[in-house]
Amino acid sequence: MTFKPASWPRKLRSQSWYGGNSRDTIYHRGWMKNQGYPHDLFDGRPIIGILNTWSELTPCNGSHMKELAEKVKAGIWEAGGFPVEVPVFSASENTFRPTAMMFRNLAALSIEETIRGQPIDGAVLLVGCDKTTPSLMMAAASCDIPSIVVTGGPMLNGQFKGERVGSGTHLWKFSEAVKAGEMTQEEFLEAEQGMSRSTGTCNTMGTASTMASMAEALGMALSGNAAIPAVDSRRRVIAQQSGRRIVQMVKDDLKPSDIMTKEAFENAVRTNGAIGGSTNAVVHLLAMAGRVEVDFTLDDWDRCGRDVATIVNLMPSGKYLMEEFFYAGGLPVVLKRLGEGGQLNKDCITVSGETIWDEVKDVENYNEDVILPLELALTQQGGIAVLRGNLAPKGAVLKPSAASPHLLKHTGRAVVFEDIDDYKAKIEDPDLDIDETCVMVMKNCGPKGYPGMAEVGNMGLPPKVLKKGITDMVRISDARMSGTAYGTVVLHTSPEAAAGGPLAVVRNGDIIEMDVANRVLRVDISDAEMAARLAAWKPLNDAPTSGYAFLHNAHVEGADTGADLDFLKGCRGNAVGKDSH
Incomplete structure (x- = not known):
């Protein structure tokens, strides 16, 4: 791809607020001056919003985010920009109930309006915990102003x-x-x-580190950003460099729509397979693609990821942690391996203005036990597997690199839990009729059902099975699974049970067949029996408990398309609305 920078100087969108000497301009500009800003800062230099998800209730986005913001500011000042730090919605997986995923879309909605409704020409997306990364990237894609991702970085090894x-x-x-x-x-x-012995996000290849890697693979972060530990001085260096870079991006008018192309999403999918990334990346990338109006589906996940080997030896798939990944060379080494194997779209533009291949072609692997040679890969098919059948007509996903090989083809008797409360009430009962050959099935934990699609899909095994030394069983639900978790777990089953999907009518004793190699997930009943069960199904009558819960349940789409709110899909642009003053 060839990107042609815009001519400079040109009128910036912030000048609609601050340019000239009208009463309205003086209204906007004059109030800003109460913070001690000199008049010449409003003379047409790029105004950069640092969208900071710092919060003391989002542990992954703790105090170090404030320090990073100061480094970003320094870089913006150095490049001739005008930095303004803006606190934005911060959804923490550690604390938010019922689940942070329910609020990803609310965060994206509010941040989109923050971007569109205020006088900023470019944005630095200062993110960390796993929902903050997609929510800010979704908002930036919807507004399409020049934007760059800076992540807070992972914790040190536990x-x-x-x-x-x-x-x-x-x-x-x-x-x-x-x-x-x-x-x-x-x-x-x-x-x-x-x-958790330092500030930062999860130190495994959980969702936070996965999404940091996805941002880098998409080209939305500077090369090397994903893996630098939160407390490493180089994390502060890349923050300052990103501050410098966003100013030039505004001058060039280099936007998310120029970077987040179909080819870039394909790169991200293959990268996810190579790193053994989280299944949560599926719903987040689908949602991002919807915002930037790229035709990208579950089928693309399966097509691009099927033949990608998992070469990053990190928990939960392997044995190392993010610290070692950084020391080994980080994501640039992985991208170089993909490029050498013909699995990278090399001409994709990144926020640097260079192609992704130019960024990584000369990097070196410093530890081949962390980033493995292809012949020693953890699995030769590490991409997310998309399963279909009469149990999941719109698809379900499984992470092969985290699963037990002997369970990837399995037939077993269903043991059904109607929801998470039913699971908790029954799982430790010694009289529960279950053994290791069974298939655990949990319903009503999808986008509408939980609500919000919580990370409860990796159901703990019953103690009576654990005491036999068994550590894995096939588990199926419409829920998500933490990126830090592992096991032979089928997730995101679509349509979800609460929307009347086939999962809703699975019964104890039904025989379920899973064949990952052939991408099959089915329950052994006839089409007529399935139709009769679905006709008799009645939806739950759980009333939303808040205003946003009502909005969410009325408009959230299925996991198969990213679980976004239907009215938020698409790029709405950054046009300035009418000035009421």
């Missing part, structure tokens, strides 16, 4: 008894060990102290 501890991954592992009687509660509490 440690417990000389062992690397991955955030999230070991939480699930240790929790199961306690239930199996292999670890005491006291040891679990001791391990907690070493899980």
Whole structure:
């Protein structure tokens, strides 16, 4: 792709507020001056909004985000821009109930209006926790002003008894060990102290690190941004460099629509397979593509990811953490490997103004036990598998690199949980009729059902099975799974149960067949029986508990298209509305 920079100087959108000497201009400009800004800052230089998701209730986006904002400001000043820091909606996976995913779209909606309704010419998207990255990128895509992503970076490695501890991954592992009687509660509490020992996002290849990698693979962040630890001084350096770069992007009019092309999304899908990335990337990239009006579907996920080997040896698929990934060379090494193997669209433009191949072609791998040679890949088909059949006519997803190979083709008896509360009430009952050959099925945890599609798809196994030494079973739901989790888990089953999808009518004892290689997921009943069950199905009568919950349930689409609100899809642009003053 060839990008032609716009001519400079030219009139910027911020001048609709600040240019000239009319009463309205003086109204806008004069109030800004109460902060001590000199008059010449409003003379047509690019005004850059630093959209900061810092919050003390979003631990991944903690105090270091304020420090990064100062570095971004320094870079903007150096390049002749005018930085303004703007706090924006920050959805934390750690604290938000019922689930942060329910508020991704609310964040994107509010941030879109923040961008469109205020006098900024470009945006630095300062993100961290996994929903903040897609929400800000969705908003930027809808407005299409020059934008660059700066992530907060991952935590340092966790440690417990000389062992690397991955955030999230070991939480699930240790929790199961306690239930199996292999670890005491006291040891679990001791391990907690070493899980999160620095500021930053998850140190595994969870959703936060996956989405940081997706931003870089899409070309929306400077090369190398994804893996630098939060506390490493180089994280501050790239923040300052990004501040410099966004000013030139505004001058060139280099926008998300120039960068986030169909070919760039294909690069991101292949990258996700190579890094063993989170299944959450599926719904987030589908939603982003919808905002930038790129034709990108679940079928593209399967087409692009099917033959990609997982070469990044990180938890939850492998054994290392983000610290080692950075030291090994980070995502640029992965992108170079994809390019050498013919799996990278090399001409895609990035925020640097260069092609993605120019950015990575000369990088070096410093640790081939972290970023593996192709012949030693964790799995030769690491992309997200999209399964279809009478149980998931619009698709369901599975992460092969996190699954048990012997379960990738499996037939078993369904043990059904009507929702998460039903699961919690039954799972520890010693009389539950279940063994390791069964298929655990959970309903009503999708975008409408939970509501918000919570990360509960990696259902913990029943203690009676764990005590046999069994660590994995096939699990199916319309929920999501944390990017830090693992197991043979089928997710995002569409249409979801709460919308009357076939999952809603699965019964205890039904025989379910899964064949990942052939992309099949079906329940062994006739078409006539399925039709009769669906005709008899009645929706739940759960009333929304808040104004936004009402809006969400009325307008949220299925996971198969990104679970965005239907009226938010598309690029609405950044035109300035009428000035009422």
